[in-house]
Amino acid sequence: MPLYTCLMSFSCTTCLLPCQDMINIFFLTIILLHSVGPGVHGCVPQQNCSECMKSPGCAWCKHKDFLKAGESSERRCDTAQSLITRGCEKVDLMNPLPDYTHLKNQKLSSDMDTVVQLSPQNLHVKLRIGVPIEFNVSFKRAEGYPIDLYYLMDLSFSMKDDLNMIKNLGEDILKTLRKNTKHVRIGFGSFVDKVALPYVSQLKAKKKDPCPSRLDICQPAFSFQNILALTRDAAEFKRMVSKQSISGNLDSPEAGFDAIMQAAVCQDVIGWANVTRILVYTSDDTFHFAGDGSLAGIFEPHDGRCHLNGSGFYDGTKYDYPSVGHLARVLSSNNIQLIFAVTEDSVSAYHALSKLIPQSVVGVLSNDSSNVVQLISEAYRNLSSTILLEHQGTPSGLEVTYKSKCASANSSPSWQKRGECMNVKINEQVDFTVRLTSNHCLNGNKEFYLKVQGISETVKVSVETLCDCDCGDKEIDSQHCHYNGTLSCGACSCKEGHLGQKCECMQPKDDDVSCYQNNSTQLCSGHGICVCGKCVCQGNYRGEFCDCDDSSCARHDNKLCGGNGVCECGKCNCTTTFEGSACQCSTKKDQCMSDDSLLCSGQGTCQCNKCNCNKDFIGEKCSMIPTACQKFKECMTCILEKDKDNHKSCNTSCGSVTPTKSQGPEQYVCVTESISYKVELLNGNIVILYTDLPSTIDKTLVIIGSSVSSIIFIGIAVILVSRLLLELHYRREYSSFLKAQEETDWKDTHNPLFQDATTTIMNPLHIQDG
Incomplete structure (x- = not known):
């Protein structure tokens, strides 16, 4: 069966295998030809308007008489500028451009009655495949925005000192947070571990009192308990926490993940409001995670739902511990920011965990939790100063990237997978540029959301792709198509058995020999189809037998004909100042002229405006003699x-x-x-x-002489200076001596305590008369 017959039949059953092979070769050739197109024209031409709209950079001319005789419909698909240059009026140009419309765009506001921290709130985007569109999103954290803080405490026995401290810190926590906002609520919950072996002893006495020492009294172990829902009453916080007593378990890791999950998903019980939500997690040890429950025969994965009973307790023996990923998704979806307040011994494990949970920070807790107020204050500032803009629920095939414009120096100059600004102050605005790119057509309007981690406000983005053509000219059995086809977007879609640009001829039974060049065995040189006895060329081919390709000329600097000529049927037609197979050679000689007005300094020939030097000469103008x-x-x-x-x-x-x-x-x-x-x-x-040569001096003698002279001069100078300083010192000392001598007053005085010495001599041989 002839190739054009097989192509026009649109039925595989009417084609034999050889014909199918020819079709594959034909379309492979078209694809290869089109692959050159974008680099040259910026558009890959398509046969109909809808496919043209799916090709980046393409427009479609719908004017009925736009094509010349013998041109195929894909000639209607080209860049907008090319179509206009070829005579298509702008009114007949189908070239929908990407665009977006703000459906809701309230200004940023810190007014507590109408707080707006993220703008815009809703927009509709129209996309062309492969053509990106950009829009701006702004964020400013409202000053004085309300805060809900839920304090989640490990009540295992090692936290005994911490419990006593926390009983008196509720008011201090509220006072600290009220420095940022007047509207603060606080709640309290606790956790230990699953009441099952090997976590908690199953002996009756130990289940009742799990304390390791008989001198202490403990409450029975539990997985999690909500003790106080969020409240503004600090006294109530102190009263409820004071009622709590310590508990105990067997192993070191605790059921912290169970507690975080229930505190996050039990919205009504905890009392979370649509405000800044902070969960403070305190512990002095590590945590159990998904899979650890198998040690107790608990295999069912956590379902992510609230399972608190009427007393606020969670029975953790039914579900396994949550996984880190599950926990991260739940916290993010509920806009909860997590503060890990843990002791020095386990801080490294929580730092690793924090990297996997967005909007979480780690602080080092003292052994008795005495620094918890300061820790919460610092952690809140760290969380508030980091702004992360991300997307959720993006449809398949849609790429979202960001550029961040931060007030500080950490703005991102390149496109990132999320918007990020650090060290942002309260009431400081940051802006993000969001880029959307679609790589295929979407089925109807699709929606996704942009949100800043830790806040509930979102930007709703609805997206549609411009893949269809509504030209408004559809005519069935159109006169323009000789009543043998349907007119749509200026092109005729012929009925079976009819061919031609305007369905003007019948489909022949055999090959039309008029479409073969000389003795060629290829129809239309293999680059087109035969319609009504004439070749309809594909891609960049033209001519009576599609034997002329205006894109197959030689290239220079990756440009067709070097950018200095026009490609005509595989041969470059160069401008007057260029020559060569790729118009790569300039006929000018101005770059070969040397300063003495000689061509290549008289030592070379000028070719393509560059010097080709003779032997023994080099340089741009052959003016240098090497060695x-x-x-x-x-x-x-x-x-x-x-x-x-x-x-x-x-x-x-x-x-x-x-x-x-x-x-x-x-x-x-x-x-x-x-x-x-x-x-x-x-x-x-x-x-x-x-x-x-100038007479030379022996440098060795000069160096030696100057060195010796310098040493002697420096030595003499040192001796003279030291002798001068010594002489000055002697003179000052002598002057001081004379002055002291003059001021001395020598007077004769009698010391009353002094007595002159007396000597008495006695002769032992002399006996005095009685």
């Missing part, structure tokens, strides 16, 4: 000997160059023995100037 000093060293040595012997000839070593001696002495670039010389190109000829 000139070495090349003419033998010549200069001969000249030096000739100066001593006038009969010596240097024609062999110097050739046609005659060195000239200049007044000296002088130091040129090249040096040999007692002369220096330089080699230059002047008016196309090599010129050598040489002269005697």
